[in-house]
Amino acid sequence: MDVYVVDAFTDQAFRGNPAAVVLLTEDRSAEWMQSVAAEMNLSETAFADLRCTDPTHPIPAPLDPTHPIPLRWFTPKAEVDLCGHATLATAHVLEGARRFSTRSGVLTATPTDTGIELDFPADPLQPVEPPAALVAALPGVTVLSAHRGREDFLIRVASADEVRALRPDLSAFAQDSSRGVIVTAPGDQGADFVSRCFYPAVGIDEDPVTGSAHCTLAGFWGHELDRSLLVGKQLSARGGTVTVQLDGDRVRLTGRAVTVLSGRLTC
Known part of the structure; x- marks a missing residue:
């Protein structure tokens, strides 16, 4: 094959x-x-x-x-x-x-x-109190809010630079009840928002560019920025760009x- x-x-x-x-x-x-x-x-x-x-x-x-x-x-x-x-x-x-x-x-x-x-x-989100263990696993960032989608936590932090510099405690993520953790902030360098995504529970320490996570990010940043068409950049070592457009209960990536x-x- x-x-x-x-x-x-x-x-x-x-x-x-x-x-x-x-x-x-x-x-x-x-x-x-x-x-x-x-x-x-x-x-x-x-x-x-x-x-x-x-x-x-x-x-x-x-x-x-x-x-x-x-x-x-x-x-x-x-x-x-x-x-x-x-x-x-x-x-x-x-x-x-x-x-x-x-x-x-x-x-x-x-x-x-x-x-x-x-x-x-689309992946609808519910605001949640960020679990203390999860916050502790994100050293050096300012956690502004936390949400939970179908499978992942979404953690908003203060800046794109914090997302870039983040060195999370992956062992703490692996013990969490979610599939993974999306860390996001307002964008820079031509992006509306930035993110990094961590999924050690399913064998992926950090995913380079995550389409399914952008189904979650589209709704969050669409509401925050009051726009349906947005450009997201994932700040992994390999990097990648995803254009998202929220359309009711669907997302176009x-x-x-x-x-x-x-x-x-x-x-």
């Missing part, structure tokens, strides 16, 4: 967030997918089941863009319900407009002049992608 490594939410190789994309042409178990994801050792590996696009043709060419392609995502340790950058990577590999059937419903990917636009579910490796799985 074909496998690719794609750098997502960037237009430069070796930037953004790398994802592996496996194009399934035969039945494989979840255990096998988890083993492949562990072998790839990237934040997520996507598995697109091409067998289901047309019952009369196992691998139709070209793919039918109206038929949802089953898509699953695995970290090195676990299957996840939603992954933006690996969906962007999959759409980049398959080219053209696509619909994906996932744990988070049907997601669409549409090529535009500015990249590939993903239509994802736009980014580019670059293929850096293509090959074949032999097992």
Whole structure:
């Protein structure tokens, strides 16, 4: 089966967030997918089941863009319900407009002049009292507020410089009840907001660029800035840019992608 490594939410190789994309042409178990994801050792590996696009043709060419392609995502340790950058990577590999059937419903990917636009579910937030252990795990920052989405904590801090300089206690995050922690602040250098995202509980100490987190960030900063169309920058070592547009209970995420490796799985 074909496998690719794609750098997502960037237009430069070796930037953004790398994802592996496996194009399934035969039945494989979840255990096998988890083993492949562990072998790839990237934040997520996507598995697109091409067998289901047309019952009369196992691998139709070209793919039918109206038929949802089953898509699953695995970290090195676990299957996840939603992954933006690996969906962007999959759409980049398959080219053209696509619909994906996932744990988070049907997601669409549409090529535009500015990249590939993903239509994802928004992540509503509830304000919470920041847990003391979580605040203690964020040395050197000024915590201004805390919110909880479906899976992650969102922590707003005072400045982009605090986000850049942050060296969190990841062991404390791993003991938390959430999937992960999003640390965010007002943007600089052309961005409306900045963020960094930490997911040690699912085997990702720091995710380079996180599409699903921007479903959370879009609602938070859309309310704070009273705008629906925003540009976010994730300040990881690799860095990446995500344009977000809040539209009711949906978020449109736009980014580019670059293929850096293509090959074949032999097992």
